[in-house]
Amino acid sequence: MSYKNFPMVPRVIFGRGSFNQLSEILAPKRLSIHAPFIFLVDDVFKGNAWLTSRIPLSYEDKIVFVSTIKEPTTIQVDDLVEDIILTTKALPSGIIGIGGGSVLDLAKAVSIMLTNEGEAKDYQGWDLVKNEAIYHVGIPTISGTGAEVSRTTVLIGPEKKLGINSDFTPFDQVILDSELTKDVPTDQWFYTGMDCYIHCIESLTGTYLNTFSETYGNMALELCKEVFLENNLTKTESEEKLMMASWHGGMSIAYSQVGVAHAMSYALAFLLGVKHGIGNCIVFDHLEEFYPEGVTLFKAMKQQHNITLPQGICANLSDADFDKMISITLNLVPLWENALGKNWKTIITPKKLKELYQKM
Amino acid sequence: MSYKNFPMVPRVIFGRGSFNQLSEILAPKRLSIHAPFIFLVDDVFKGNAWLTSRIPLSYEDKIVFVSTIKEPTTIQVDDLVEDIILTTKALPSGIIGIGGGSVLDLAKAVSIMLTNEGEAKDYQGWDLVKNEAIYHVGIPTISGTGAEVSRTTVLIGPEKKLGINSDFTPFDQVILDSELTKDVPTDQWFYTGMDCYIHCIESLTGTYLNTFSETYGNMALELCKEVFLENNLTKTESEEKLMMASWHGGMSIAYSQVGVAHAMSYALAFLLGVKHGIGNCIVFDHLEEFYPEGVTLFKAMKQQHNITLPQGICANLSDADFDKMISITLNLVPLWENALGKNWKTIITPKKLKELYQKM
Numbered sequence: 001m002s003y004k005n006f007p008m009v010p011r012v013i014f015g016r017g018s019f020n021q022l023s024e025i026l027a028p029k030r031l032s033i034h035a036p037f038i039f040l041v042d043d044v045f046k047g048n049a050w051l052t053s054r055i056p057l058s059y060e061d062k063i064v065f066v067s068t069i070k071e072p073t074t075i076q077v078d079d080l081v082e083d084i085i086l087t088t089k090a091l092p093s094g095i096i097g098i099g100g101g102s103v104l105d106l107a108k109a110v111s112i113m114l115t116n117e118g119e120a121k122d123y124q125g126w127d128l129v130k131n132e133a134i135y136h137v138g139i140p141t142i143s144g145t146g147a148e149v150s151r152t153t154v155l156i157g158p159e160k161k162l163g164i165n166s167d168f169t170p171f172d173q174v175i176l177d178s179e180l181t182k183d184v185p186t187d188q189w190f191y192t193g194m195d196c197y198i199h200c201i202e203s204l205t206g207t208y209l210n211t212f213s214e215t216y217g218n219m220a221l222e223l224c225k226e227v228f229l230e231n232n233l234t235k236t237e238s239e240e241k242l243m244m245a246s247w248h249g250g251m252s253i254a255y256s257q258v259g260v261a262h263a264m265s266y267a268l269a270f271l272l273g274v275k276h277g278i279g280n281c282i283v284f285d286h287l288e289e290f291y292p293e294g295v296t297l298f299k300a301m302k303q304q305h306n307i308t309l310p311q312g313i314c315a316n317l318s319d320a321d322f323d324k325m326i327s328i329t330l331n332l333v334p335l336w337e338n339a340l341g342k343n344w345k346t347i348i349t350p351k352k353l354k355e356l357y358q359k360m
Numbered sequence: 361m362s363y364k365n366f367p368m369v370p371r372v373i374f375g376r377g378s379f380n381q382l383s384e385i386l387a388p389k390r391l392s393i394h395a396p397f398i399f400l401v402d403d404v405f406k407g408n409a410w411l412t413s414r415i416p417l418s419y420e421d422k423i424v425f426v427s428t429i430k431e432p433t434t435i436q437v438d439d440l441v442e443d444i445i446l447t448t449k450a451l452p453s454g455i456i457g458i459g460g461g462s463v464l465d466l467a468k469a470v471s472i473m474l475t476n477e478g479e480a481k482d483y484q485g486w487d488l489v490k491n492e493a494i495y496h497v498g499i500p501t502i503s504g505t506g507a508e509v510s511r512t513t514v515l516i517g518p519e520k521k522l523g524i525n526s527d528f529t530p531f532d533q534v535i536l537d538s539e540l541t542k543d544v545p546t547d548q549w550f551y552t553g554m555d556c557y558i559h560c561i562e563s564l565t566g567t568y569l570n571t572f573s574e575t576y577g578n579m580a581l582e583l584c585k586e587v588f589l590e591n592n593l594t595k596t597e598s599e600e601k602l603m604m605a606s607w608h609g610g611m612s613i614a615y616s617q618v619g620v621a622h623a624m625s626y627a628l629a630f631l632l633g634v635k636h637g638i639g640n641c642i643v644f645d646h647l648e649e650f651y652p653e654g655v656t657l658f659k660a661m662k663q664q665h666n667i668t669l670p671q672g673i674c675a676n677l678s679d680a681d682f683d684k685m686i687s688i689t690l691n692l693v694p695l696w697e698n699a700l701g702k703n704w705k706t707i708i709t710p711k712k713l714k715e716l717y718q719k720m
Contacts, residue, residue, distance in 0.1 A: 003375035005385060005533075010370040014572040014615060015363035025365060173365075176572070211600040212374040212536070215608065219579040240571035248575065255374060 006254045007151055009138075011173040016236065019139065019177040023056035026094065029135050034089040036060040040080070040107045042099030042141060043067050051141075051180070055098070060088065068102040071269050071276060074120035074157040077109040084114065091115070094135040097171075098180075100192065101145035101154075101276065104138045108153040108169050111136035120164070121157040129166035138171035141180040143242040144192035145276065146199060146250025148174045154276070160328065161270045176247065178239040190228075190307050191277030193242055194298065196249040197224040198280050201294035202259035203252045206338040210255050217252035220245045228301040259339030260290045263332045264356065267325035272313060282309055286359050290339065314357045326353045366614045367511055369498075371533040376596065379499065379537040383416035386454065389495050394449040396420040400440070400467045402459030402501060403427050411501075411540070415458070420448065428462040431629050431636065434480035434517040437469040444474065451475075454495040457531075458540075460552065461505035461514075461636065464498045468513040468529050471496035480524070481517040489526035498531035501540040503602040504552035505636065506559060506610025508534045514636070520688065521630045536607065538599040550588075550667050551637030553602055554658065556609040557584040558640050561654035562619035563612045566698040570615050577612035580605045588661040619699030620650045623692045624716065627685035632673060642669055646719050650699065674717045686713045 013021060026037055036059060043065040045051045055063060064080065084092060091114060097107025111133040113120050123129055138148045147153070151170050152163030163169075184192075200221040203213055223245035227238050265279035274282065285302075288295045302309070314322075330336075330353070336344040373381060386397055396419060403425040405411045415423060424440065444452060451474060457467025471493040473480050483489055498508045507513070511530050512523030523529075544552075560581040563573055583605035587598050625639035634642065645662075648655045662669070674682075690696075690713070696704040 001375070001377060002381065003373050003378045005371055005373045005381070008368050008370055008372060010368055011365055012368060013363050013365045015361070015570065017361060018363045021362065021365070178571075210374065211538075211597070211604055215579055215583065215601075215604045218582075219575055222578075223575065237571070241575075244571055244575045 004255060007167045007170050009149055009171050009174050012176060013174070014176040016179050016240070017177060018175055019054060019180060022054070022096075022139075022175065025137070025173060025175070026056065026096075029094055031093045032090060033059045035091060035093040036062060036088055037094045037096060038084055038092050039063045039096045039098060040066050040103055040110065042103045045098070045141070051098075066099065066103055066106060068100060070273055071156050071161070072102045072106045072109070072154075074124065074155045077106060077113055077120040077155060080106065080110050081113045084110070092134055094137060096137040096139065098139045098141060100140065100142040101147040104140060104147035105153040105155065107136055107138060108133070108147075108171065109155060109164055112153075112164060112166070112168060120155060121159070123164045123166075124155060124157050124160060124162040126165045127167070129164065129168045131168070133168045135172050137173040137175065139175045139177070139180065140243070140246065142184050142188065142192050143178075143181055143239070143246040144194070144196040144249070146196060146246050146253070148176070149247050149250035150253070156270060160331070161266045176243050178236070178243045181239050181243065182235070186305065187307065188277070190305050191275075191281050193224065193228060193245070194281050194284070194301070195277045196220060196242075196245050197228070197298065197301070198261050198284050198294075199249040199253055199258060200224065201291050202261060202339065203256040205291060205294070206256050206259055207341050208256040208338040213252045213254060213256040216248045216254075217256070220249035220252055223248070225297075229297070229304065257334050257338035259335055260287055263329045263335040263339070264353070266332060267328040268313070268360075270328055271321060271325050274313065278310070282313065282360050285309055286356060312360075314360050317357075322354050322357060325357060326350045329353060364615060367527045367530050369509055369531050369534050372536060373534070374536040376539050376600070377537060378535055379414060379540060382414070382456075382499075382535065385497070385533060385535070386416065386456075389454055391453045392450060393419045395451060395453040396422060396448055397454045397456060398444055398452050399423045399456045399458060400426050400463055400470065402463045405458070405501070411458075426459065426463055426466060428460060430633055431516050431521070432462045432466045432469070432514075434484065434515045437466060437473055437480040437515060440466065440470050441473045444470070452494055454497060456497040456499065458499045458501060460500065460502040461507040464500060464507035465513040465515065467496055467498065468493070468507075468531065469515060469524055472513075472524060472526070472528060480515060481519070483524045483526075484515060484517050484520060484522040486525045487527070489524065489528045491528070493528045495532050497533040497535065499535045499537070499540065500603070500606065502544050502548065502552050503538075503541055503599070503606040504554070504556040504609070506556060506606050506613070508536070509607050509610035510613070516630060520691070521626045536603050538596070538603045541599050541603065542595070546665065547667065548637070550665050551635075551641050553584065553588060553605070554641050554644070554661070555637045556580060556602075556605050557588070557658065557661070558621050558644050558654075559609040559613055559618060560584065561651050562621060562699065563616040565651060565654070566616050566619055567701050568616040568698040573612045573614060573616040576608045576614075577616070580609035580612055583608070585657075589657070589664065617694050617698035619695055620647055623689045623695040623699070624713070626692060627688040628673070628720075630688055631681060631685050634673065638670070642673065642720050645669055646716060674720050677717075682714050682717060685717060686710045689713060
């Protein structure tokens with residue numbers, strides 16, 4: 001048996017206001033005055049001087065605002081890379097992602113594609129990346145999905161939604177400043193936080209679980225319960241705890257895997273563009289038979305925060321659409337195997353999947 | 361306010377038997393056939409073919425067995441470094457520590473001193489190391505002290521017991537194979553495990569605590585309770601959980617600090633050579649007034665495992681000895697400040713310390 005040699009983020013700074021230390025962190029990483037730092041920033045922060053005025057810009061550094069209305073795509077990565085290459089005199093000194101999972105995944109992918117030939121879609125899969133990425137920094141502004149700590153960057157390609165999983169993917173530096181999450185709207189806060197919660201349930205009940213992942217998963221799960229079920233935290237405490245839940249939840253899948261909710265929501269994202277957080281919630285809401293305790297608790301959290309999930313999103317799909325979704329989800333073998341064991345195909349059939357999707 | 365930018369171990373492998381992957385991990389790190397890997401191995405494994413036969417030796421690689429009867433010293437580090445420089449044709453490709461906290465700390469210190477001038481004692485303190493260390497790997501064979509994850513290497517120097525704390529100290533690679541801990545004698549298992557437990561109590565009740573450290577501390581504490589108080593784990597489960605407790609406990613002090621037990625036991629180590637694990641236990645046993653709940657639980661664990669701590673170790677000390685110990689411990693300002701706040705000097709006086717030591 002061979003175990004994964006897991007790459008961890010080698011530098012992390014945690015604290016309210018630690019974003020102010022970005023300048024001192026980047027300074028020693030500047031390669032030359034012609035090698036800029038490129039800040040990929042979620043465009044919800046456009047015009048938000050509280051954040052943007054604190055981004056340290058020197059020489060030819062620049063901010064690129066990124067729309068996150070849709071899930072990030074391989075084409076978006078290729079466009080960003082092309083634009084950087086055409087407008088800078090030297091390879092950048094670093095790529096800094098400031099945003100949620102979409103922006104963080106884009107930052108990771110761009111830093112990889114600046115030093116690897118071809119197109120981003122060529123690298124969707126496991127360990128296909130050849131060269132070390134450009135120095136890259138992750139600064140989450142919303143908590144839950146764990147992109148700040150993972151060795152993947154999930155992208156929608158022409159043929160599949162799949163991550164660039166590699167040892168070069170993780171950030172070289174992460175800044176965990178929970179103050180950056182203070183203005184996240186409730187719905188988004190809930191959906192993204194539930195992504196973490198669902199990671200924990202899928203990891204902790206999975207067949208791939210080991211003690212390493214279990215300890216991180218337990219910790220993240222406890223934090224999710226504190227944040228979403230107990231009502232005795234201040235806003236700051238809640239923001240800090242959810243940020244740590246995201247971090248530990250991401251570590252928990254290092255040695256395990258996600259499961260049914262992720263497998264099914266990937267296909268929703270690919271076909272319908274449903275975003276990751278809400279997609280997981282829509283699916284998980286119907287998975288009592290696979291995760292009975294987890295779904296019960298999820299429904300309680302949903303109720304407590306008055307969250308109404310969209311209904312009937314698959315109502316108008318054609319048979320061809322269903323077939324496409326089913327084919328995409330069945331391809332995610334490790335997720336199914338983790339969730340249901342080696343004999344998962346006896347439980348999960350195309351018919352079964354169609355019935356589940358039709359409820360959503 | 362400025363937050364620490366904490367260096368994490370960038371690579372970790374976890375799993376029963378993962379020690380067998382050492383060869384494939386080291387191979388790409390070999391700099392030349394003249395640049396050997398030096399394996400510092402706890403001499404309890406001398407003649408233990410189960411372990412030593414699996415250490416991959418090629419070219420001029422060698423095993424150096426290290427006695428851990430005493431706490432590691434700066435002189436021991438200097439001697440090891442001198443010996444390596446005199447007997448190898450090139451700087452080593454890597455230093456691999458296989459053992460408990462003492463061996464791991466020696467491996468970290470040796471890897472630093474091979475690239476930094478002068479003597480190890482010159483670097484006891486915070487951030488005094490100038491150059492990057494040689495590639496170094498940590499493989500714990502006993503769990504609890506957290507040396508595998510920390511940014512310090514605690515050494516007894518001519519004037520003090522103090523760590524070489526630096527960003528270059530953490531291992532480049534850690535292998536967490538709990539099978540290596542299977543033959544640890546009960547007493548040592550308990551003392552070293554309690555080092556982890558005491559870390560958690562000191563960290564979680566300290567004034568330096570933040571949410572980052574708190575989450576790791578809570579997790580490690582829960583694992584310690586499972587291992588030392590609940591009786592429903594298999595031997596393998598218990599070994600795996602204690603290994604993770606050590607890891608998370610070490611992370612918990614990343615952003616916090618240890619406290620009263622460590623401050624007082626450092627002086628016992630310096631003056632009497634009392635080893636770290638047992639020293640912490642001897643001290644902690646008398647700290648009800650500072651850690652009431654923690655000490656109660658500690659006594660319960662001690663009883664459950666029939667542990668009898670040495671008594672009267674300070675019985676024959678002279679006033680000069682007490683003065684020396686008190687002076688050493690009072691110098692550890694961050695530990696006292698973490699434990700008791702800014703005004704700790706109003707609580708901890710030389711008289712108070714002497715009374716406490718006299719009980720031990």
